[in-house]
Structures are given as structure tokens and as C-alpha cells.
Amino acid sequence: MIYQIEQALKQYIESLEKSRLKDAVSYALLAGGKRLRPLLMLQVIEHYGLDPSLYIDSAIALEMLHTYSLVHDDLPSMDDDTLRRGKPTLHIAYDEGLAILVGDGLLTDSFLQISKQPVLSDKQKTEMIKILSLKTGNKGMVYGQVLDIESEQKQIDIQLLDQMYEYKTANLLQASLMLGAVASNQFEALPLWEKLGYHLGIYFQIQDDILEHTSTPEILGKSKSDDIREKPTYISIVGYQNALNILNYHEQQINIFMQQLEIETSEIHETILQIKKRKA
Ligand code: IPE
Numbered sequence: 001m002i003y004q005i006e007q008a009l010k011q012y013i014e015s016l017e018k019s020r021l022k023d024a025v026s027y028a029l030l031a032g033g034k035r036l037r038p039l040l041m042l043q044v045i046e047h048y049g050l051d052p053s054l055y056i057d058s059a060i061a062l063e064m065l066h067t068y069s070l071v072h073d074d075l076p077s078m079d080d081d082t083l084r085r086g087k088p089t090l091h092i093a094y095d096e097g098l099a100i101l102v103g104d105g106l107l108t109d110s111f112l113q114i115s116k117q118p119v120l121s122d123k124q125k126t127e128m129i130k131i132l133s134l135k136t137g138n139k140g141m142v143y144g145q146v147l148d149i150e151s152e153q154k155q156i157d158i159q160l161l162d163q164m165y166e167y168k169t170a171n172l173l174q175a176s177l178m179l180g181a182v183a184s185n186q187f188e189a190l191p192l193w194e195k196l197g198y199h200l201g202i203y204f205q206i207q208d209d210i211l212e213h214t215s216t217p218e219i220l221g222k223s224k225s226d227d228i229r230e231k232p233t234y235i236s237i238v239g240y241q242n243a244l245n246i247l248n249y250h251e252q253q254i255n256i257f258m259q260q261l262e263i264e265t266s267e268i269h270e271t272i273l274q275i276k277k278r279k280a
């Protein structure tokens with residue numbers, strides 16, 4: 001499935017006009033991310049017995065939107081990072097103006113990808129675009145990013161940190177699972193996928209805090225800027241051991257929702273196991 005995702009991303013890049021913009025989009029998209037978000041969407045579709053290969057072009061919308069969020073997240077006015085996916089960040093390799101515009105273009109084109117997928121009905125497309133907008137716009141991921149920036153050099157409590165992580169990270173993972181459910185016409189299952197995505201997202205972001213604390217930029221493939229920017233993290237607020245305990249709590253919740261969704265034998269379970277073991 002990863003191979004098909006990579007191919008669809010390349011096809012999207014090939015459709016762009018030969019330009020510095022195209023080169024920069026290619027640089028950002030083909031730098032080798034884990035592709036978790038499109039993978040999750042496609043595995044939900046597979047779980048419901050449909051052919052995931054018919055939905056790849058809409059699934060890469062999630063990777064495009066995610067990549068936009070990373071390119072903007074790394075900008076000097078945000079986290080000011082120089083390494084991403086093992087390479088210099090886009091504004092370092094190119095320039096800041098182009099990095100902003102690459103993000104703008106990827107975000108906008110992600111909705112085009114969904115609108116163009118022949119196998120989806122108009123109702124499904126509308127619902128997918130609605131979920132993706134709600135989960136990533138000013139009521140979603142962008143709000144989380146604002147909470148993140150505003151929390152720098154501040155003492156915040158764990159409730160606010162959880163809220164920040166829900167918006168900035170869990171929301172897009174929720175959308176990924178939910179888009180898979182909509183594509184499969186499983187509208188009544190949406191609340192369960194949303195809850196699974198919530199716990200998976202918080203789990204993922206606590207893991208990020210732990211990895212940032214215990215790993216190296218070489219292994220992570222990205223800069224470690226939490227300390228320099230004095231960002232509150234799970235470790236700075238509750239300490240390493242409590243962070244592990246809370247991680248464990250979310251793992252149990254993930255298991256509960258996996259049971260309820262009956263996905264223990266699906267490929268999606270494998271991806272969740274991979275996330276649990278991840279080193280980057
Ligand atoms: C990184 O996401 C940003 C966070 C939400 C922590 P990933 O760890 O999925 O990044 P890539 O796509 O594999 O580079």
C-alpha cells in the first residue's frame with residue numbers, strides 16, 4: 001500500500017507545471033515520511049471489504065495536508081527547525097516565501113484530490129471535505145498550532161496540553177480514520193473511529209515528547225527544538241515516569257476501541273502496532 005501511496009504522490013507532482021514550485025513540492029512530499037495518515041484511511045477501507053487501490057488519490061490528500069502542516073510548523077516564525085524527514089527543512093533548502101506557498105498549495109490541492117476521486121459519491125466527497133476541514137482548520141489542527149505557539153515559555157497544566165495535542169495532532173489522525181469510514185459508507189461507525197483517533201493521537205504526541213527526550217536528531221530525522229523554545233511537554237509537566245503511565249492509559253483505550261471496532265485481525269492493527277514501536 002505504501003508503494004501505491006508513493007506512486008500517487010509522484011503522479012500528483014508530475015501533474016504540476018515544471019517550475020521551482022514543482023521542485024519544492026517534490027522535495028517536501030518525497031522526503032520519506034511514514035505515510036501513516038493515508039495508510040490508516042486505506043486500511044479502514046480494506047477492513048470494510050472494499051478495494052483500497054480505488055481510493056489512493058483521495059487518501060494522499062491526507063499526506064499532502066500533513067506535509068503542509070510540517071512545512072509551516074518548521075518555519076522560522078513557528079518552530080524554527082532546520083531538519084525534517086532527515087533533510088534540511090524546506091525553507092532552508094529553498095526559501096521561506098516558497099515554503100509558505102508550498103504549504104498553501106498542498107493544503108488547497110488536498111481538497112481537489114478528494115473532489116476528483118471517481119469511486120466516491122458526491123455525498124461521500126462532501127462529508128469527507130467537511131470532516132477534513134473541521135479537523136484541520138481554525139476549529140482543528142490550526143487552533144492546536146496556535147495553542148502550541150502561545151504556550152511557549154509558559155507554565156501550563158496537563159489539561160491544556162492535552163487539548164493542544166488533541167487539536168494539533170489527534171484531529172488529523174481522527175480525520176484519517178473517519179475519511180476511511182465515510183469512503184466505506186460506515187457513517188454510524190464514525191464516533192468510534194473518532195474516539196480511536198483521539199487516543200491514538202494523544203498517544204502519538206506523548207510518544208513524540210518521549211522520543212524528543214530520549215532520542216537523537218539523527219534517529220528522529222528532525223530537529224529537537226522543544227527545549228530551546230521552552231515548550232511545555234508531557235515530560236516537563238508530569239515527568240518521565242508519569243508520561244509513561246499516561247501513555248499506557250491511552251494504549252489501553254486504543255485496545256478497547258480496537259475491540260469495539262473489531263479490527264484486531266485487520267491490517268490496521270499492524271499499523272497501530274508499528275506506531276507503538278516507532279523510533280521516529
Ligand atoms: C510528525 O508526524 C508530526 C507530529 C504530529 C508529531 P509524523 O511522525 O507522522 O511525521 P512523518 O510524516 O513520518 O514525517
Ligand code: IPE
Pocket residue numbers: 069070073079141145168169208222
Ligand atoms: C507538529 O507538532 C504538529 C503539526 C505540524 C500540526 P510538533 O511541532 O510538536 O512536531 P515536530 O516535532 O515538529 O514533528
Ligand code: MG
Pocket residue numbers: 073079148
Ligand atoms: Mg510545532
Ligand code: MG
Pocket residue numbers: 073074079081
Ligand atoms: Mg515542530
